Amino acid sequence: MRALRGRYTLLTGCLEDDLALECVETAVQEGLGQADVAVMASPPKEPSELLLNGRSSILKSGEMQQLAPHLPPRMTTGHPWSLLYCTARNGFSLKTLYRSMTSLSCPVLLVIRDTNGQMFGAFSSTSIRVSSSFYGTGETFLFSFSPELKVKVFKWTGSNTFFMKGDADLLVIGGGSGKFGLWLDGDLYRGGSCPCETFNNETLSHQEEFFIQDLEVWALP
Numbered sequence: 490m491r492a493l494r495g496r497y498t499l500l501t502g503c504l505e506d507d508l509a510l511e512c513v514e515t516a517v518q519e520g521l522g523q524a525d526v527a528v529m530a531s532p533p534k535e536p537s538e539l540l541l542n543g544r545s546s547i548l549k550s551g552e553m554q555q556l557a558p559h560l561p562p563r564m565t566t567g568h569p570w571s572l573l574y575c576t577a578r579n580g581f582s583l584k585t586l587y588r589s590m591t592s593l594s595c596p597v598l599l600v601i602r603d604t605n606g607q608m609f610g611a612f613s614s615t616s617i618r619v620s621s622s623f624y625g626t627g628e629t630f631l632f633s634f635s636p637e638l639k640v641k642v643f644k645w646t647g648s649n650t651f652f653m654k655g656d657a658d659l660l661v662i663g664g665g666s667g668k669f670g671l672w673l674d675g676d677l678y679r680g681g682s683c684p685c686e687t688f689n690n691e692t693l694s695h696q697e698e699f700f701i702q703d704l705e706v707w708a709l710p
Contacts, residue, residue, distance in 0.1 A: 542569035546577060547600045547608060547703050555640040556598075560612065561628055564596055570707040573597070577703060581677040583660060586706060590616040598707040599662075601680070604700040609633035609682070609693035611662045611671055613653055617706065623664075625652025631663060631670050633693040643670070643690035651687050663687035677701055 539557040541548070548556075574589040590597070593616045600610040614628040629652045631643040645652075651664035663670025665686030671693060673680040679700055682693040 538567070540567065540569040541707060542571045545572075545600070545705060545707075546575070547602045547705055551638060552608070552634060552640065556632065559630065559632070559640075559642045561596075561614070564709055568709060570598065570709050572705060573708045574706040575704065576677060576701070581701070581704075583655075583673065583675045583677055584657060586617065586660075586677070587619055587655065589706070590618060590708070593708065593710075596709045600705045600707070601701060602703045603680075603694050604702045605695050606702075607633070607694050607699070608638075609671075613662075615653075616708065617653070617655060617660065619655050619657070620653075623651045623654045625650075627652075629653065629662070631688050631690045631693060633691070641691065643688040645687065646689050648686045648689075651685075663690065673701070673704075677704055 539553040539560065541553070545553075573593075574586045579585050579589070595616055596612070596614045597616055598610065598612050599617070600608070602608050609632060611631050612629065614626045615624065618624075627645045627647070627650075629645060633641050635641065649665050652662070654661045654664075658675040660673045661669050662672070663685040668683040668685045669681065670685040670688050670690050671680065671682050679698065680694075681698045682690075683697055684690055684692065
């Protein structure tokens, strides 16, 4: 446990030191993000639906219906999402997750259930990959489900562009001031979540550090 915490502390420091030097890749979209609280937005006027090409072991129909209105409208037009990676089928490995998206550039939905049964995750309009700097767009968001299975969505605040960054040992989504909205280790065994400046999110799990029971990545080719 002490070694794991040491590695996490070292990686946190390295990432924060890099922020001042990195050229952040971002596609900042007009009109996105000045929200400073978790949003539970009303559904859009046009109906939206999240269709999966297969069965999720984490998301049920009720959770999918709640997530759909928060996705960009072009991604809920009847095209099914495909399961690119899941721990039940592919094992627990961040490197394997990266390989499943080699040469792809498509929206992805990352869904996690921890060992306490809490469900949460992230949406990105770009695929998950190894990167030397933060990347992504203002459409990226974090989400979690309450014990009553009501979704909470945390959109981009506009305060920074630390959307996503990945290497062989750590995947980070959201950051600022040494805090990460969501991070996963290289074994996809342990992760963590803290309020961060990018999304002003709540802690997604019941605790700031958690153990992963199931993880899925769905993509819209």
